[in-house]
Amino acid sequence: MTTTQTTPAAEAAPPSTSVSTVEPAPGRGEPAPSGHSHERNPGTPLELGWLRNVQVNRSAVERRCATLTTRRSVKKTWQAGWLLRAISVIDLTTLAGDDTAGRVRRLCAKARNPVRADLLAALGVEGLDLKVGAVCVYHRYVAEAVAALRGSGIPVAAVSTGFPAGLSPFDLRLAEIRASVADGAEEIDIVITREHALTQDWAALYDEVRAFREACGDAHLKAILATGELGTLRNVYRASLVCMMAGADFVKTSTGKEKENAVLPVGLTMVRSIRDYLERTGHRVGFKPAGGISTAKDALAWLILMKEELGPAWLEPELFRFGASSLLGDIERQLEHHVTGRYSASFRHPKA
């Protein structure tokens, strides 16, 4: 007897079930609709009482995050599958001062073919039509990206509203959204005015995001909280809730320009706010961690967080994205390692 039997672990019930079994708190919001809903979050009136009751215990949140990836492990074949999934939810991003049209075209070409065809064949997923979740650029390059991605089904996302600080004149910020939508952006990543959160002026934040949402029209709105500048997790939770009440389709952690990027405790806090909002209103809101997510291992940790806390619907591009520029490169190397058994090198994979 030298081998141990491995009893297959009981798989968790599909989290769509687990979420819908959560009863909404009495007297609040509407009951969650049954079944799958892809309807946009229409928002709700601003509920200040709800915000006041928000409690986040940082130490406990950090403890949960510390054990998320020690309680779950994804290996071998499963890891390859999960990494492909990670690619499918990347918002492949370039947000540099030296961006050019040529640079954006190169990025779009990579978005269409994120992994070498021979690797996909070796993994047995050549028919998957694997592509990233979106391409994310500044307004100036929206039209270029839309053209480069035509026919691919990959949406273009534009960072907007005076990204990254969000302190340009309000009319200009609205105009920027409209201009990007006019150029073909299907997703608008807005930044909130941090001052509203820092001074607890939630009505101002609500009005701001409401206005952004109106300006978006049919384009989806992703609200960047810039969590590294909000001071406390409690503020992160509250700001996240206010953006959802104001009709955000996604809440997003960071611009990538703050001193602290997307980290799991912030992610868990926002994910819990999304669950809270779902339980009370029945509306699903997506989540996008962005900034600093650069390794395959990071990506797996975030996917585990989503699966555990919100369920499989949040492993789909409709409700989950990574904002990342260098993540894809690391995943490609891991996938090649899975195929060949040898550690890979970055120059073996086409540049983004």
Added chain:
Amino acid sequence: MSSVLEAFETMTYGPAPESADSAHAWLEGHGRSFGLYVGDGWRPPATGETFETHDPATTEVLSTIAQGGGDDVDAAVAAARAAQPEWWGLGPHGRARHLYAIARQIQKQSRFFAVLESLDNGKPIRETRDIDIPLVARHFYHHAGWAQLMEKELPGYGPVGVVGQVIPWNFPLLMLAWKVAPALATGNTVVLKPAEYTSLTALAFAEMCRRVGLPPGVLNIVTGDGRTGELLVRHPDVDKVAFTGSTEVGRAIRAATAGSGKKLSLELGGKSPFIVFDDADLDSAVEGVVDAIWFNQGQVCCAGSRLLVQEGVEQQVIAKLRARMETLRVGSPLDKSVDLGAIVAPVQLERISTLVDQGKAEGTTCWQPSWACPTEGWFYPPTLFTGVEPASTLAQVEIFGPVLVSMTFRTPEEAVALANDTRYGLAASVWTENVNLALDVAPQLAAGVVWVNCTNVFDAAAGFGGYRESGYGREGGIEGLWEYVVADWQRDLPEAAATSAPRAADSGPGGFDLPAIDRTAKMYVGGKQSRPDGGYSYPVLGPQGGIVGEAGLGNRKDLRNAVEAARKAAKWSRTTGHLRAQILYYVAENLSARSSELEARLAAMTGSSAEAAAQEVATSVDRLFTWAAWADKYDGRVHGTPMRNVTLAMPEPWGILAVVCPEEAPLLAFVSLVAPAVAMGNRVVAVPSGRWPLAATDLYQVFDTSYVPGGVINIFTGDPGELAPTLARHDGVAAMWFFGDRDGGAAVERESVGNLKATWTSQGKARDWYDPRQGEGQEFLRRGTQIKNIWVPYGE
């Protein structure tokens, strides 16, 4: 469909097995059969008997284990005895080097130990890898430090000698570390009996110690079942017994060791409350519940097994909890994606099922997740009972499995009342974002460990151990070291004289002089003098046998009344040290004012010279000053635990403390014992010297004029030999001190098992009450308090 594609589409976890090859190779290397580790190596059991140890996840036999018998225990104790002088003689630095080497080696072999533990116990590899084994290493590092510092930090103390240790199966190697590290650090040698279901890591540990050069005989491992444990704890040459396990067995050990002179520390069962206030971070509290009751399949003595939720958020918390339970995973302990592994043994699985059935039969609501457990192996799903009332069986009985019971409360006061509505007192967890509330509730909980906004966190620097029937003594921190040391002066104390019972006497007929006014010493209960319930008095005799006065002959009803009065004086335990100091100084002042009267009383009773009597009174005044001085200075500590939190080690009074005074030094011994107890905030029920009680009864008026609140000091006179066992049987008394003869001490220890009150007896030795080391050391303060560790993580 390719398997990668399937993984992409289903996003399931798939298997993530930890290899058990290293553990199996080690088992094979031993031919899957182990002897006992005694002295310098392995020996077959003298009994010739063996038993099997299983992998609870597969029920496969891992190995055979030796059943240690009497000869084996004798040999192990002899080996430990032989090694002890040299081990102590090695000195602090030498022992520190050994403990350091053990810590390092544990780290170097960490995965091997983690795998072996998981295999033998059934707990998830995540826990052994990330919690058990790192804590084992941490414990040896920390105690390598105590070995190094012992002479300087515990001057005048030395090892107890040979320690017999019996540990449970839930944290096999960690419990070994908690026992062995402090024992070895302080110069003791060890005979340890692991639990019969989980002997393997202890045996691997012994082998590892041999490899890093631990001298022979310092650590001995005798495997076996409860019979072996009994042989060990009863062994006459064992100086101290340390036990972790069930309250039932703890009781048996207390009874078996009564009067033996063995030191004893017990870490027993629990039914720990997990209190969620409505202002808590509820999502985090739900994760806390996972750590509280589904850690190690709930087979944790300090498991938060009683969920107390504030009524307004109950529905929300239960809904969140059920959703969370759906995502828990039960399966192979060696799978890295598993939250709950297997239950250690069929008998334990059976106990859990039986109690769950009983809970259902009592009409409480049982809920389990929709998924099914593996059927091969001994598994049990996470289980939640709602609608449980304090009177339900499941709310009172320790289940020791993944079963949580939930009830509600309305106010903080009610939360405390429900939390404390248990015989146990091991741990408690409090969830609130309000620091005022947390720090108000934590001291009110009858528990040795209180975790604020966290649960089941441990560290070598912080003491762990229970209140009430969860045992006594601490493991970890400086508070844990006291269990393994003894003061040098205590080694050669003379035997105490046998306690003399009240005798009848005849002082002859009186004369025709004007008689003295009859003075009647009564009981002093609740601040009032009361006649003895039985209506009997007994004569107090002078040195020539003449009657110098009479004292009430107390009986069990007087005792009951005294304890009741002490119960009502609970406020004293919450007063400030400053106030207690003031009152004790005032007692000293008023006692001093009546010196001549007390001196005369002492001389008349004991026949001591006027000078000796004066010295006794003067020393008593001095001593009162000492204890008054300490009342506001016996501080707790903030332990340096390696997390972002403060761990407050707070000395708390026992509550009701019974004190039986020795025959000699009737005033000084009384003051030396009662004053520190009161200074620490206890309410005292005291039996003064049986032979010469009148010095103590003379103090009633001193207490009254010094504003000692009624019920704080209660005195009843009588035969200590009769009263002491009755006091020891009173379940409302939390702790008891007995100073007197050997038989009396033995009786107190034996009779203390009802509520497992902590006892401190003189072991039949006599003290010199005039010697400050013997009459007023910090020992009295340590014995007058129990340490509660309150963990408060912080960070916004």
